[in-house]
Amino acid sequence: MNSKIITKFTIATQQGMDALLYLTQTIAREIFLPLLPQEQVENYLSGNFNEKALMVEVNSMSNQWLVVYANDKPAGFARITSKGERPKVIAQKRVIRIADFGIIKEYTDPAIRQSLFDKCLSVCKPYEAIWINEYVENPFISLFESEGFTKQDGKSKLDKLPLQSVCLIKFLS
Template identity: 50%
Template sequence: MEIITKFIIATEQGRGIVATLAKEIAAEKFASLVEPQQLEDYIEKKFNDKNLIAEMNSMSNQWLVVYVGDTPAGYAYITSNGRKPKNQEEARMMRIADFGILEKYNDTTVRLSLLEKCLAISKSYNGLWVHEYKENPLIAFFESEGFVMQNEVYQHEELPLPSIFLTRNNL
């Protein structure tokens, strides 16, 4: 089956694809970690149509969708905004603000397709950083692809979960 990652824009169809993926992936990621109402509030705040239009139309952001065949299987949200790790505050870096793949498609080939496009976007920068909740199973994947966990622990930006930074410098 063909696996391809494409840029997606803020058309009605594009927003619909991202919203559907984001809501399903957030539910899979966080359902066992936070209270149901917290999860519902998080999804509504972060992935409502108004917020998605603003985020998808921002010149600082790029959105990617990975397809397995014709089926959207995951997405990534890349931005130059956000709190950087302390040791990278002066570096010119891009951030993987969100990276997720539906559980039924979550295999190495799909993850790599999505990550490779993220890396291609960031080539003209000093590197990439990720700010993720500490227990995210994707952390091992990021580390296997050259990301290094930083010695900073914070709270997730929107949920009451401990989070960490991972960085990868471009050579």
């Protein structure tokens, strides 16, 4: 399937917010409903990805939001942020975090995933390292590792969800 793929920054316009609300809700349900009780997932969504909370996060100077479009339809998103508890190994470095990275399951074209990931890397270039904290079953962990991220020892917990996670770091300089 040949699709037109573009990844771009998203701001707090109606179109940008509509795309992010759709993507965050859809992707979180696809990921977490098989792993957690529905009520817990819905509480997580209503607390973190409602219109008001998302507007605050999109307008935060700590975050940059990216949306990948396939044939002008939102297919996935990423949030790059300076927020979060840094791993000790990079605590004294200039680092950035890919805090969210997701693509709706129906979009299986690897070029979609690669477009979003490449845009993330270009945004992160000025930093010394990038870190990711993701749930252990995340299917994108193999992508991150193939792109030079290494799993860190030790167990972590996901922000706001009771799932075991893994921390991955990529050193840039």
